[in-house]
Amino acid sequence: MNIFERQGFMVSVLKNSPKDDDFNIVVLPGVGSAGSAAETINVKFRTWLLERAKAEKTIMGICLGFQLMCEGTEESGGIEGLGLLPGVCKPLGCFENTSLRVGWHQVNYSGLLSSHGSDYYYFNHAFGLDSNEANLNNTDYRIGVVENTVAWVRNQNIIGIQFHPEKSQIAGKHLIYNLVEDK
Amino acid sequence: MIRLIGSVFVQGDVALQTHNFDNYRPLGDLKGVLEIYDQHCVDEIFISARLDDVDSGPSSYVLDSLIKTNITTPVVYSGGIRTIEDVRQCLESGVERVGLHSLLFMKSLLMDIIQYIGVQGVVAVLPFVEKKGEFFFYDCRTRKVSKPIGEIIANLPEVVELLLIDIKADGSETGFSWDVIKKCGNRKVIIQGGVIQEVASRKDADILENELSGVVIENRLLWTECATQNYKKNIPVFMSR
Numbered sequence: 001m002n003i004f005e006r007q008g009f010m011v012s013v014l015k016n017s018p019k020d021d022d023f024n025i026v027v028l029p030g031v032g033s034a035g036s037a038a039e040t041i042n043v044k045f046r047t048w049l050l051e052r053a054k055a056e057k058t059i060m061g062i063c064l065g066f067q068l069m070c071e072g073t074e075e076s077g078g079i080e081g082l083g084l085l086p087g088v089c090k091p092l093g094c095f096e097n098t099s100l101r102v103g104w105h106q107v108n109y110s111g112l113l114s115s116h117g118s119d120y121y122y123f124n125h126a127f128g129l130d131s132n133e134a135n136l137n138n139t140d141y142r143i144g145v146v147e148n149t150v151a152w153v154r155n156q157n158i159i160g161i162q163f164h165p166e167k168s169q170i171a172g173k174h175l176i177y178n179l180v181e182d183k
Numbered sequence: 184m185i186r187l188i189g190s191v192f193v194q195g196d197v198a199l200q201t202h203n204f205d206n207y208r209p210l211g212d213l214k215g216v217l218e219i220y221d222q223h224c225v226d227e228i229f230i231s232a233r234l235d236d237v238d239s240g241p242s243s244y245v246l247d248s249l250i251k252t253n254i255t256t257p258v259v260y261s262g263g264i265r266t267i268e269d270v271r272q273c274l275e276s277g278v279e280r281v282g283l284h285s286l287l288f289m290k291s292l293l294m295d296i297i298q299y300i301g302v303q304g305v306v307a308v309l310p311f312v313e314k315k316g317e318f319f320f321y322d323c324r325t326r327k328v329s330k331p332i333g334e335i336i337a338n339l340p341e342v343v344e345l346l347l348i349d350i351k352a353d354g355s356e357t358g359f360s361w362d363v364i365k366k367c368g369n370r371k372v373i374i375q376g377g378v379i380q381e382v383a384s385r386k387d388a389d390i391l392e393n394e395l396s397g398v399v400i401e402n403r404l405l406w407t408e409c410a411t412q413n414y415k416k417n418i419p420v421f422m423s424r
């Protein structure tokens with residue numbers, strides 16, 4: 001979360017659902033495997049996050065955080081997600097020529113931000129959302145892709161990002177700043 | 184594209200550059216080294232720590248340095264990781280992926296760590312030595328060679344990324360034993376130790392990209408002016424961002 005603070009934003013790390021929700025944006029970070037993270041979210045945050053989404057307040061998931069915002073993921077033997085975004089995340093090998101994506105890829109962020117353009121961001125994942133997922137064709141969703149994988153998806157206040165802006169040097173800093181300011 | 188990875192070796196409270204993992208030259212404060220790599224936009228940073236006490240867990244000097252830096256380059260850390268709690272500490276300090284070495288032989292614990300961090304969060308660190316055309320795993324703790332490297336790789340989960348370190352060529356521009364890659368099947372690997380000259384001179388970029396996911400450069404990125412930018416600009420397999 002340091003990257004948000006260094007951009008001048010006030011940050012709170014939540015250990016439980018807060019009583020007062022006056023946050024401009026809530027970020028589900030993305031380190032670890034689905035099993036351990038889902039347990040924490042389901043026990044401590046699920047109801048609050050769903051209410052927050054219903055109230056059209058912004059929620060942003062990064063990497064695993066994004067995957068847990070989907071309907072589910074097949075990681076860790078199958079996990080139910082928050083259902084804020086369509087589709088079930090699968091091993092990359094199901095829809096890509098690779099089983100692991102580690103490295104930098106160019107991503108078009110037009111639609112994720114109000115500005116247009118592209119930049120390079122760092123990916124590190126073995127599961128992901130197939131960009132051919134039928135329900136993403138709904139016009140509510142704007143998406144960016146790398147090969148056959150969803151790199152980001154946005155539906156108004158609900159934002160999922162597969163790559164790691166917090167590990168993407170200057171491009172990542174710009175993206176985070178603009179996402180928070182844009183939201 | 185192949186990742187250009189800067190590396191730094193840490194012993195005690197000092198960052199070092201190495202040659203054959205035998206000769207060392209102090210680089211000074213780790214935080215400064217990390218910030219140079221970050222400013223020069225290497226694709227990843229690989230930190231390898233040698234610990235005086237092998238039972239003390241990950242290097243607190245490295246983890247503290249990471250917490251104090253403002254870097255936004257992904258970090259792979261290797262050294263002293265023994266438990267899931269050690270992995271958690273690394274992640275909380277800003278490490279993106281952990282490099283495992285001795286733990287590769289503890290299958291149950293390895294699988295538990297993969298379950299905890301995800302398979303993408305683990306790099307199998309495989310130093311090796313060539314002997315009579317065969318490649319053997321070099322145990323950094325005992326400083327002795329052990330099993331054939333192919334045997335170890337065959338027992339690792341398929342998706343785990345491999346880092347092959349040619350001990351004899353460490354710190355050099357050339358001398359990496361390329362035949363070791365044949366022991367890796369269809370896996371893409373990261374290589375370290377005497378690699379940059381051949382990577383720069385090879386004309387078959389597509390073949391190279393099929394074999395490799397990353398190239399670790401030990402020393403030259405730090406003490407050659409604009410080395411990272413020049414490698415990225417002039418060597419087609421690296422991504423100029």
